Amino acid sequence: MTIPHPARTGRLRLAAALGAAMLLAAGTGATAVAAPPLDPAAAQPAEPATKKTPPASAADFGPNVTVFDPSMPVAEIQATVDAVNARQTDNEMGTERAALLFLPGTYGTDAEPLQFRVGYYTEVAGLGASPSDVVINGKIEVYNRCLEGNGTSNCIALNNFWRTLSNLTLEVNGAGQDDCRRTANFWAVSQAVSLRRVNVTGGTLSLMDYCTAGPQFASGGYLADSKAGDIVNGSQQQWLTRNSEIGSWSNGVWNAVFSGTEGAPSDEGFPAPPYTTLDRTPVSREKPYLFADSSGAYSVRVPSAQADSRGISWGDGPTAGRTIPLSEFFVARPGDPVQAINNALARGKHLLLTPGVYDIAQTIAVKRADTVVLGIGHATLTAVDGAVPMRVADVPGVVIAGVTIDGGTVNSPVLLQVGTKNGNNGAKKNDPANPTTLSDVYFRIGGPHVGKADISLEVNSDNVLIDHTWVWRADHGNAGAFGWDVSTGRNGVVVNGDDVTATGLFVEHYQQYNVIWNGENGRTVFFQNELPYDPPNQAAWQHDGVLGWAGYKVADDVKNHTLWGGGSYIFTNVDPSIHATRGFEVPNTPGVVLNHLLTVNLGAGTIDHVVNDTGAPVSNANTGTPSYVERYP
Numbered sequence: 001m002t003i004p005h006p007a008r009t010g011r012l013r014l015a016a017a018l019g020a021a022m023l024l025a026a027g028t029g030a031t032a033v034a035a036p037p038l039d040p041a042a043a044q045p046a047e048p049a050t051k052k053t054p055p056a057s058a059a060d061f062g063p064n065v066t067v068f069d070p071s072m073p074v075a076e077i078q079a080t081v082d083a084v085n086a087r088q089t090d091n092e093m094g095t096e097r098a099a100l101l102f103l104p105g106t107y108g109t110d111a112e113p114l115q116f117r118v119g120y121y122t123e124v125a126g127l128g129a130s131p132s133d134v135v136i137n138g139k140i141e142v143y144n145r146c147l148e149g150n151g152t153s154n155c156i157a158l159n160n161f162w163r164t165l166s167n168l169t170l171e172v173n174g175a176g177q178d179d180c181r182r183t184a185n186f187w188a189v190s191q192a193v194s195l196r197r198v199n200v201t202g203g204t205l206s207l208m209d210y211c212t213a214g215p216q217f218a219s220g221g222y223l224a225d226s227k228a229g230d231i232v233n234g235s236q237q238q239w240l241t242r243n244s245e246i247g248s249w250s251n252g253v254w255n256a257v258f259s260g261t262e263g264a265p266s267d268e269g270f271p272a273p274p275y276t277t278l279d280r281t282p283v284s285r286e287k288p289y290l291f292a293d294s295s296g297a298y299s300v301r302v303p304s305a306q307a308d309s310r311g312i313s314w315g316d317g318p319t320a321g322r323t324i325p326l327s328e329f330f331v332a333r334p335g336d337p338v339q340a341i342n343n344a345l346a347r348g349k350h351l352l353l354t355p356g357v358y359d360i361a362q363t364i365a366v367k368r369a370d371t372v373v374l375g376i377g378h379a380t381l382t383a384v385d386g387a388v389p390m391r392v393a394d395v396p397g398v399v400i401a402g403v404t405i406d407g408g409t410v411n412s413p414v415l416l417q418v419g420t421k422n423g424n425n426g427a428k429k430n431d432p433a434n435p436t437t438l439s440d441v442y443f444r445i446g447g448p449h450v451g452k453a454d455i456s457l458e459v460n461s462d463n464v465l466i467d468h469t470w471v472w473r474a475d476h477g478n479a480g481a482f483g484w485d486v487s488t489g490r491n492g493v494v495v496n497g498d499d500v501t502a503t504g505l506f507v508e509h510y511q512q513y514n515v516i517w518n519g520e521n522g523r524t525v526f527f528q529n530e531l532p533y534d535p536p537n538q539a540a541w542q543h544d545g546v547l548g549w550a551g552y553k554v555a556d557d558v559k560n561h562t563l564w565g566g567g568s569y570i571f572t573n574v575d576p577s578i579h580a581t582r583g584f585e586v587p588n589t590p591g592v593v594l595n596h597l598l599t600v601n602l603g604a605g606t607i608d609h610v611v612n613d614t615g616a617p618v619s620n621a622n623t624g625t626p627s628y629v630e631r632y633p
Contacts, residue, residue: 046518062333062366064355070105075111081116088119093448097355099123099377104133113138113173118163121378127292131199134168141186144209154189155212157188166196172203180211192218192442192470200228208234225286240504240526257526257565260310271628274429276565276596280308282499285323287401287439298326338362355380368397375402383408394419396431401439407451419461430463446474446487454490462497468504475533484534513553525564534574550578560591567598572605584611598626
């Protein structure tokens with residue numbers, strides 16, 4: 001099989017038996033099962049803002065935001081969302097961004113449901129204080145992209161990146177659709193896609209699109225703070241479900257992780273099925289969300305951090321946290337000077353980045369504790385002239401959410417730096433109960449354009465929470481925008497701080513270690529990695545007598561570190577003879593514990609061991625079949 005981006009075909013070249021097993025597990029006749037009714041307490045409004053904010057209009061958020069009102073005719077809303085989807089369905093490397101926001105109320109009827117799809121760089125969100133405040137009677141879906149045969153063959157979800165759905169109730173209504181589509185809401189996605197604060201009722205949630213031609217592969221994904229009945233995993237190679245309530249889960253392919261999720265399957269049979277289940281999430285904080293009150297005034301709800309949490313945050317009333325009126329935000333649009341943004345931040349304002357691409361030639365400096373930086377509609381910061389697009393000071397409680405950060409054509413030392421390297425991260429500068437948090441923060445080196453950065457994300461502060469990130473050095477993109485010597489990135493994530501937790505760490509294709517963890521007491525719940533596709537030869541990709549570089553490196557002097565559910569994959573299609581000695585490299589000490597690890601060959605290259613010198617090799621002799629290690633040491 002071939003697709004327009006040849007380097008991406010590694011995930012397609014799987015054993016035929018694997019594909020057949022995925023299809024069998026997913027099925028094509030899922031029955032409609034309604035989730036339990038939403039707790040009435042969930043409909044309670046968030047606590048009132050301390051200041052009254054004048055009602056805002058859609059115009060205040062710029063031209064790339066559309067705000068819908070339930071009084072609008074369904075046909076008018078349908079035409080608007082369909083036009084956005086038509087523009088964004090194949091716009092993988094484009095610059096257009098969109099946010100589709102729904103004021104409280106019900107949209108669609110039994111006879112005229114609102115059914116639409118979500119394309120690239122599109123955020124769909126309810127503007128209620130609770131997910132029950134906005135009800136979509138219909139469907140909000142993502143289908144496979146069929147890349148050959150005039151849209152009839154080579155149908156995959158492997159490149160369905162960069163889109164968001166949150167803060168609403170979805171009453172699945174497939175009226176008018178064919179028998180295959182009718183009973184499920186399809187969400188066939190891969191990396192950099194989040195599904196948060198969603199209540200799915202009346203039908204199955206399928207993470208695989210099994211209604212197109214094959215091969216139907218998918219490479220997600222992330223679900224948090226949500227409630228659903230039956231969920232079909234199907235062909236999803238890996239997935240993280242965090243702090244949710246589910247009725248059932250169909251199957252796993254390589255790595256399915258559940259953390260703090262009611263109804264999660266047991267992992268006692270690992271690796272058959274390949275489940276990793278944590279009863280509680282060690283540290284969590286839900287993503288901030290925009291909402292409107294009955295007068296039309298906008299605020300942002302900032303959830304509090306939780307320790308050892310389980311289940312949804314909104315089941316027994318408002319999500320715990322604080323409310324910030326929009327008047328306390330600097331609402332930025334592309335083209336606003338960074339100096340104006342920094343002046344506002346210095347005066348104590350928060351920052352809301354409206355949809356678009358921002359050229360950043362001067363660092364956005366977040367210096368005050370508890371500052372919120374919230375992007376909507378996949379707002380994207382692009383480094384200019386080697387700038388560091390954003391730095392966060394050594395202060396507690398900062399929240400960065402919904403932002404994508406791209407390297408530019410001139411090399412940057414780092415794209416996002418949290419805390420000062422070798423700084424004094426003392427008790428006054430961090431708070432375990434109020435960690436600086438990164439939610440849905442994504443990074444790119446190459447793809448739309450040439451990108452270069454030594455490190456994409458550097459965390460120097462202690463007590464930081466990374467909640468869902470995709471840190472990606474491009475393996476495909478626009479012509480001339482990717483390649484070993486074209487778009488360069490040494491390391492994806494470097495963690496120097498202590499007591500840092502990651503929930504949903506996706507890091508791919510960096511040229512040396514994808515992740516380096518130097519801090520003590522680090523914890524990762526779910527890790528997904530692909531080693532670089534494009535080393536030109538073995539000589540270009542080796543060090544200190546070691547072939548290649550591990551995907552996940554814990555520094556030799558670290559005494560305590562824990563990982564649950566991690567996979568590293570190889571597809572060195574430029575030179576298929578290349579080896580990596582190991583996928584994971586850690587000190588051999590009792591306090592460093594890795595649970596449920598795997599490596600996979602995607603059709604080219606060899607990983608000799610899973611972790612250190614433990615674990616069987618993966619190569620073209622066993623393409624698509626993982627080599628597992630249940631626990632190390």
